[in-house]
Amino acid sequence: MRYVFESSRLTQTMTGVGYYAAYLSEELQRISGSEQVRCGFRDAKSDRNTLVTRRVAYKLLAFNIRLPFQLLWGTGYKAAIFPDFNGFGNWSKKTKTAVVVHDTEFITNPSSLDNKRQGLMSYLLPTGSDYLCRTVPGSMRRADIVITTSATVKEEFVRLLNIDSSKIVVTGIPPHPIYAPSANRPVLPLNLKSRKFIYYQATIEPRKNHMNLLKAYELLPNKISSRYPLVLGGGYGWGNRQFFSYINKLKEKGYMIYHLGYVDEATKLVMYQNAAIYVQPSLNEGFGMPILEAMACDTPTVVSDIPVFREVCRKASIYFDPKSSEAIKEAIQTTLLDKNLLKELVKKGRSRVDSYRKDDSGFKEIVERLGI
Numbered sequence: 001m002r003y004v005f006e007s008s009r010l011t012q013t014m015t016g017v018g019y020y021a022a023y024l025s026e027e028l029q030r031i032s033g034s035e036q037v038r039c040g041f042r043d044a045k046s047d048r049n050t051l052v053t054r055r056v057a058y059k060l061l062a063f064n065i066r067l068p069f070q071l072l073w074g075t076g077y078k079a080a081i082f083p084d085f086n087g088f089g090n091w092s093k094k095t096k097t098a099v100v101v102h103d104t105e106f107i108t109n110p111s112s113l114d115n116k117r118q119g120l121m122s123y124l125l126p127t128g129s130d131y132l133c134r135t136v137p138g139s140m141r142r143a144d145i146v147i148t149t150s151a152t153v154k155e156e157f158v159r160l161l162n163i164d165s166s167k168i169v170v171t172g173i174p175p176h177p178i179y180a181p182s183a184n185r186p187v188l189p190l191n192l193k194s195r196k197f198i199y200y201q202a203t204i205e206p207r208k209n210h211m212n213l214l215k216a217y218e219l220l221p222n223k224i225s226s227r228y229p230l231v232l233g234g235g236y237g238w239g240n241r242q243f244f245s246y247i248n249k250l251k252e253k254g255y256m257i258y259h260l261g262y263v264d265e266a267t268k269l270v271m272y273q274n275a276a277i278y279v280q281p282s283l284n285e286g287f288g289m290p291i292l293e294a295m296a297c298d299t300p301t302v303v304s305d306i307p308v309f310r311e312v313c314r315k316a317s318i319y320f321d322p323k324s325s326e327a328i329k330e331a332i333q334t335t336l337l338d339k340n341l342l343k344e345l346v347k348k349g350r351s352r353v354d355s356y357r358k359d360d361s362g363f364k365e366i367v368e369r370l371g372i
Contacts, residue, residue, distance in 0.1 A: 003372045004073055004080035007038035007046045008054050012191065015203060015235070016289055017102060020149065020173055021083035024100065027363040028081070029274045034372045039073040046241075048073050058203050061135045066142075066314075069097075075268035079370040083147075087139045096144040096370045103220055103239040103286030105207060125350060137161050145169055147362075151289040152308040169369070171362030172312075173289050175353060178265070179296035182273045189267070190231070190258050192274070197229045198332065199275035199292045199299075201268060202282065204259075209281040209304070209322050214246050216281075216328035224336060228258030228276055229256035233263040272297040275333055277342075280304060288312040292356060293348030300342050302331050316348035 004029070009021040017243050029036050040046030041054040050057075050072040057067055066089035081097045082088065087099040114190030140146050140161065146168045148154045154168045185194060198217070202208040208230065217230045247257050263271065273277065278294035280303045288309050295316060303309045304322035319332035320339075335341060357365045 001034040001078050001162060001372065002037050002076060003032075003078050004039050004069055005036050006069075006080070006082045007040050007095060008085070010038065011040060011045050012357075016287075017084055019289065019322070020100070020102070020287075023173060023176070024081070024147075024171070024363075026082055027360065028372070031360065031363055031372045033365045037068075037073070037077070041072075042115065057088070057106065058086065061088075061139075064138065065189070066138075070095075071133070075357055079267055079372050081370075082139070082143075085139070086135050087143050091143070098145045098147055098366060098370060099143040100141045100147040100149075101140060101143065101153075101157065102149060103134060103153055104160060105129075105284050105286075106136065107160050109207065109284055110158070143167075145366065147171055147298070147366060149173055150308050150311055152311050152315050153286050169362055169365050171366065172354035172356050172359065173287055173292070174359075175289070175293040175296040177271065178269060179293045180287065181298040182270075186270050186338050188270065189260060189273055191230075192229065192231065194274040196227065197231050197275055198277055198279055199231050199233065199271050200279050200281070201233045201263070201271070201296075203234045204240040204243055205234075206239045207283050208234075208237075209283050210240075211245050212322060212325045213279065213281045214250065214257070214327060215242070216332065217257065217327035219325060219329040220333060224333060225255060227256060228336065231258045231260065231271065233260045233271055235262035256268040257262050267294075269297070270300055275299050277302055277327070279321075279328075279332060280309070281328055282309075285309070285329060291317065292353055296353045298346045300335060300345035300350070301349060304337050313352060314348075314350045316345060318345070 005025050009018040011223040033234060038047045040049050042049055042051050043176035052214045067084040070091045077095060081098045084337050085101055087097055090097050140163055148168055148170055149172060151170050154170055157163045158165045204210060219224060250257055259302040272294045278299045278301045280291055282304050292301055294301050301317040303313060303317045303319060305319035318331050318335050
C-alpha cells in the first residue's frame with residue numbers, strides 16, 4: 001500500500017512549516033507501515049517528481065485550477081497528504097486526501113504576511129494573504145481531513161470558515177529528540193557566555209514582533225542589559241527595514257544585540273541549551289515549536305499571552321502582553337532576577353515536553369482515517 005506525501009517543504013530552507021512537514025512525514029511512516037512516496041516538482045529532489053514546476057502548479061490554484069495529484073505523480077495511491085496549506089485535485093473517490101493548515105493569520109491579520117499587489121495585479125498574481133484567502137478554504141473543504149497543530153487553530157477555523165469540527169485532526173509537535181540539555185561547554189558564536197544571554201528564534205517579519213522586543217530590551221535596567229546580550233536567530237523575512245535600523249541605533253548606544261541570521265539545527269540547539277531564557281513575543285502563531293524546543297533544553301521561557309501559547313505552555317511559561325514593550329520588559333526582568341522562578345519554569349517545561357512526546361494520538365487518527 002502506498003500514499004503520496006507532497007514534499008516541497010522538505011527540500012527548501014527549513015522553517016517552522018518545513019520542520020513540521022518533516023516530523024509529520026516521519027510519524028506517519030512509523031505508525032502506518034505503508035510505503036510513503038515523497039512527491040515533488042521539476043525543481044525539487046523527491047522520490048517522484050512531475051514535469052510541472054511548483055510555481056506553476058500553485059499559481060493555477062489561485063484560479064481554482066487544481067491539477068489532480070494522480071496527473072502529477074501517477075495512480076495507485078491509497079491517500080495523498082499536503083503539508084503546506086493547499087492540496088491538489090483528486091480523481092478517485094477511493095483515494096482520500098489530507099491538507100495541513102497551520103494558522104489563520106491570512107484571515108485574521110492579512111497585513112502581517114507581506115505587501116499586497118494592487119489593482120489588476122492582485123487578481124492576476126495574488127501573493128500572501130490574497131493568495132491564501134483565495135485558495136485555502138477550497139482546499140480545506142475538498143480534503144477528507146484537515147490537519148492543524150493546535151486546538152486553538154482548529155476552533156478558529158470552525159468559527160471563521162464554518163469548517164466541520166469533526167473533519168479537523170489536531171497533531172501537536174513534540175520537539176525532536178536532539179533537543180535536550182547538555183553538560184558540555186561548547187564554543188558559542190560571538191564569544192557569548194553560557195547562560196548569559198536572552199534568545200529568540202524566528203524569521204524577521206512583522207508578526208514575530210521583534211520591534212517590541214527591541215524596545216523592551218532598551219527599557220531593561222543597565223544591570224540586566226549589560227549582563228545579558230539579546231541574541232536573535234532567524235532568516236530575513238520581509239517588512240524588516242525598521243527592525244534593522246533600530247538595532248543599529250541601539251548598538252550605537254552600546255547595547256549588546258546580535259542577529260545571527262538563519263541558523264542551522266546544530267547552532268539552534270546550542271543556542272537553546274545555553275541561553276539564560278528564551279523569549280517569544282509573537283503576535284500570532286499556529287503553534288509554539290521553538291518554545292517546546294527551548295523547554296526540552298531546560299531553558300526557561302517567557303512568551304506572549306496568546307491563546308495558542310497558553311495551550312502549549314500552560315503553567316510552564318511567564319506570559320506578557322506582546323503589544324506592550326513595558327510588559328515584555330517586566331516579564332524578562334522578573335524572570336531573570338528570580339532564581340527560584342527559573343528553576344520552577346525548567347521543571348514545568350520538562351513536564352510539557354514529556355506530554356507532547358508521549359501523545360501520538362493525532363497521528364494515529366490520521367493513519368486510521370486515511371486508511372494507510
